[in-house]
Amino acid sequence: MTFLVVGLNxxxxxxxxxxxxxxxxxxxxxxxxxxxxxxxxxxxxxxSTCNRTEFYFHLDDSxxxxxxxxxxxxxxxxELPQQLExxxxxxxxxxxxxxxxxxxxGLDSMVLGEVQIQGQVREAYExxxxxxxxxxxxxxxxxxxxxxxxxxxxxVRTETHISEGAASVPSAAVDLATKIFGSLRGRSGMVLGTxxxxxLTARTLVDEGLDHLFVISRRRxxxxxxxxxxxxxxxxxxxxxxxxxxxxxxxxCSGAPHAVITREEVERATHRQKRRPLLIVxxxxxxxxxxxxxxxxxxxxxxxxxLEQIVTANCARRQEEVPAAERIVDRAVDDFWRWxxxxxxxxxxxELRERAERVxxxxxxxxxxxxxxxxxxxxxxxxxxxxxxxxxxxxEPTTRLRKAAENGSDLDILAALRFxxxxxxxxxx
Amino acid sequence: MLTLAYAGAAxxxxxxTIRYVRxxxxxxxxxxxxxxxxxxxxxxxxTTGALLYWARFHELPLVGLGPSLATLAxxxxxxxxxxxxxxxxxxxxxxxxxxxxxxxxxxLLTGIDPAGSVTTFKGPxxxxxxxxxxxxxxxxxxxxxxxxxxLLEFRELKHKRLGSVFRFFPSLESLDQLSEVSLAxxxxxxxxxxxxxxxxxxxFEPNSLWGDLKVAWGLVSxxxxxxxxxxxxxxxxxxxxxxxxSVGGFGLVFLTYLVAKLIAPEARFFL
Numbered sequence: 001m002t003f004l005v006v007g008l009n010x011x012x013x014x015x016x017x018x019x020x021x022x023x024x025x026x027x028x029x030x031x032x033x034x035x036x037x038x039x040x041x042x043x044x045x046x047x048s049t050c051n052r053t054e055f056y057f058h059l060d061d062s063x064x065x066x067x068x069x070x071x072x073x074x075x076x077x078x079e080l081p082q083q084l085e086x087x088x089x090x091x092x093x094x095x096x097x098x099x100x101x102x103x104x105x106g107l108d109s110m111v112l113g114e115v116q117i118q119g120q121v122r123e124a125y126e127x128x129x130x131x132x133x134x135x136x137x138x139x140x141x142x143x144x145x146x147x148x149x150x151x152x153x154x155x156v157r158t159e160t161h162i163s164e165g166a167a168s169v170p171s172a173a174v175d176l177a178t179k180i181f182g183s184l185r186g187r188s189g190m191v192l193g194t195x196x197x198x199x200l201t202a203r204t205l206v207d208e209g210l211d212h213l214f215v216i217s218r219r220r221x222x223x224x225x226x227x228x229x230x231x232x233x234x235x236x237x238x239x240x241x242x243x244x245x246x247x248x249x250x251x252x253c254s255g256a257p258h259a260v261i262t263r264e265e266v267e268r269a270t271h272r273q274k275r276r277p278l279l280i281v282x283x284x285x286x287x288x289x290x291x292x293x294x295x296x297x298x299x300x301x302x303x304x305x306x307l308e309q310i311v312t313a314n315c316a317r318r319q320e321e322v323p324a325a326e327r328i329v330d331r332a333v334d335d336f337w338r339w340x341x342x343x344x345x346x347x348x349x350x351e352l353r354e355r356a357e358r359v360x361x362x363x364x365x366x367x368x369x370x371x372x373x374x375x376x377x378x379x380x381x382x383x384x385x386x387x388x389x390x391x392x393x394x395x396e397p398t399t400r401l402r403k404a405a406e407n408g409s410d411l412d413i414l415a416a417l418r419f420x421x422x423x424x425x426x427x428x429x
Numbered sequence: 430m431l432t433l434a435y436a437g438a439a440x441x442x443x444x445x446t447i448r449y450v451r452x453x454x455x456x457x458x459x460x461x462x463x464x465x466x467x468x469x470x471x472x473x474x475x476t477t478g479a480l481l482y483w484a485r486f487h488e489l490p491l492v493g494l495g496p497s498l499a500t501l502a503x504x505x506x507x508x509x510x511x512x513x514x515x516x517x518x519x520x521x522x523x524x525x526x527x528x529x530x531x532x533x534x535x536x537l538l539t540g541i542d543p544a545g546s547v548t549t550f551k552g553p554x555x556x557x558x559x560x561x562x563x564x565x566x567x568x569x570x571x572x573x574x575x576x577x578x579x580l581l582e583f584r585e586l587k588h589k590r591l592g593s594v595f596r597f598f599p600s601l602e603s604l605d606q607l608s609e610v611s612l613a614x615x616x617x618x619x620x621x622x623x624x625x626x627x628x629x630x631x632x633f634e635p636n637s638l639w640g641d642l643k644v645a646w647g648l649v650s651x652x653x654x655x656x657x658x659x660x661x662x663x664x665x666x667x668x669x670x671x672x673x674x675s676v677g678g679f680g681l682v683f684l685t686y687l688v689a690k691l692i693a694p695e696a697r698f699f700l
Binding site (some may be wrong): 063081164165176178179180181257275277297298300302306310313 | 517568585586589591595596599600601602603666667668669
């Protein structure tokens with residue numbers, strides 16, 4: 001019995017390949033049902049995001065799982081199985097467990113320490129757990145594996161700084177905005193231009209709670225399109241300065257060959273709102289905003305270079321946290337492995353308890369038969385008494401057996417107990 | 430026992446300060462449960478000290494330098510505890526907890542025993558005057574601490590050097606609001622305290638009104654606090670200017686106090 005991961009991610013496959021391998025939510029049950037049809041596969045889950053698609057297996061024969069996964073991937077992507085080799089990676093045993101823990105912790109993500117992956121792992125686990133049909137995709141082992149993976153992800157994020165600080169230009173802009181204004185609820189922003197980075201930044205600001213978004217572009221129809229996408233409002237270019245007096249955040253990405261936002265105009269526009277800070281995020285190259293605008297008392301001006309410096313510094317800080325995060329993962333893998341080893345004692349413990357219970361029941365029946373005048377209450381008392389004695393007698397040996405199995409080195413004890421119990425139904429697992 | 434309770438509270442404030450500083454140096458945003466617990470324990474022990482004082486001397490610890498400072502420190506710590514529990518601007522504790530510690534330490538070094546004309550200080554009238562005045566100063570400590578943090582963070586954001594201050598401090602907006610609320614509340618309390626004090630002086634010691642340094646200092650404090658409020662609410666000032674005035678005004682009050690103590694160390698001065 002072992003674990004297996006088969007998949008591809010942003011390191012092994014380019015975006016166009018990853019797109020073909022991506023599974024929609026409603027495609028996951030069919031894919032899982034297909035791999036579970038193989039008797040060698042005991043449990044399975046499928047994690048599919050824009051950066052990775054991976055099958056997780058708990059199975060008897062890892063080759064069977066690999067074969068099934070490749071077959072499902074090939075059919076889904078419309079490629080021959082042999083064409084997939086260069087994209088796929090395979091992890092087995094403890095490496096597979098470690099891989100899942102690293103994925104859930106964001107250690108294997110394109111953006112180190114990203115938080116969304118934890119939710120995606122949870123969704124994959126829930127989807128597998130919710131699979132209906134003849135065979136269940138998640139049983140005791142996967143329940144423990146995925147719950148521990150989510151717990152490890154949480155610990156890595158709370159005990160290290162790996163998820164702190166913006167790791168992209170749009171999120172750096174949001175960080176700045178929230179540091180100046182607190183919540184973005186009730187705030188208004190304006191996007192000048194319709195460039196891709198400006199669009200992303202505006203989207204991130206809106207997602208963060210920005211209440212009002214105005215879009216200005218010399219091309220009216222593009223402004224209207226972007227405003228419609230973001231739930232904002234397009235306004236004519238000549239209204240730029242009037243509107244600037246009432247916004248808190250200005251994102252510029254016009255792509256104009258010269259600065260279109262001058263110090264004089266900003267000073268004039270913001271004169272009436274002197275108390276209100278203004279954050280200007282200029283992500284255009286060449287810059288849209290005169291550098292002198294940043295000298296105005298209540299204006300915070302950040303260019304694309306400034307934001308990239310913030311992102312670089314944050315990423316370096318996240319990188320410094322990797323050793324601490326890996327230590328948490330390693331400890332968790334050891335814990336899981338020990339727990340799993342402890343399961344080897346389960347069948348023999350079960351057998352031991354069942355035998356003891358059979359003996360107790362038989363002796364109890366015989367004794368009660370000899371005392372025919374016992375009331376039902378007395379019988380109940382004797383039953384409870386013997387049950388309690390049995391429980392107390394077996395508690396310590398059971399605990400020690402489980403520990404012995406967890407340690408692995410004491411498997412002789414299990415073998416000895418098997419010998420003492422004689423032939424029975426107890427198997428290996 | 431009494432001194433032990435106050436000393437224990439001071440030790441807990443110091444421990445909380447160390448936790449806040451450690452959190453700041455490690456640039457960990459958000460609160461620290463350990464620091465909050467230490468601050469809470471400090472406030473509880475401090476309150477116990479005040480109750481023991483009451484039990485021993487049958488009056489509130491408001492008379493004499495030591496008791497007054499101890500009460501001022503308690504009010505500052507209570508305000509900080511409120512911030513810890515109910516505000517996102519709990520990082521203000523980084524600056525204000527050491528102030529509570531230093532004030533309490535000064536009280537301990539001075540000796541926490543009643544001094545001055547105890548009999549005249551008895552009764553709710555004057556106790557209310559002193560308590561409200563201290564509440565006013567405690568409000569100003571919080572306003573000055575948050576104002577100082579505002580200025581530091583503003584500077585970091587303006588110069589694009591985003592270090593520990595950026596990561597640890599709350600938003601400019603939170604600091605501005607906190608400074609505004611605590612200054613306004615402090616002014617209200619100080620005004621009431623001064624009015625009660627003037628009424629008491631006019632009633633019991635009308636001749637001492639103009640020769641008393643304490644009265645002069647109280648009025649200087651009130652005028653400076655009013656100026657800080659005016660910079661915040663009157664005219665079209667930026668939040669940065671308002672923060673500067675909160676900090677500068679408080680600095681001036683402190684300076685005035687030091688000058689008064691140097692000029693007339695023997696004067697009957699409540700602090």
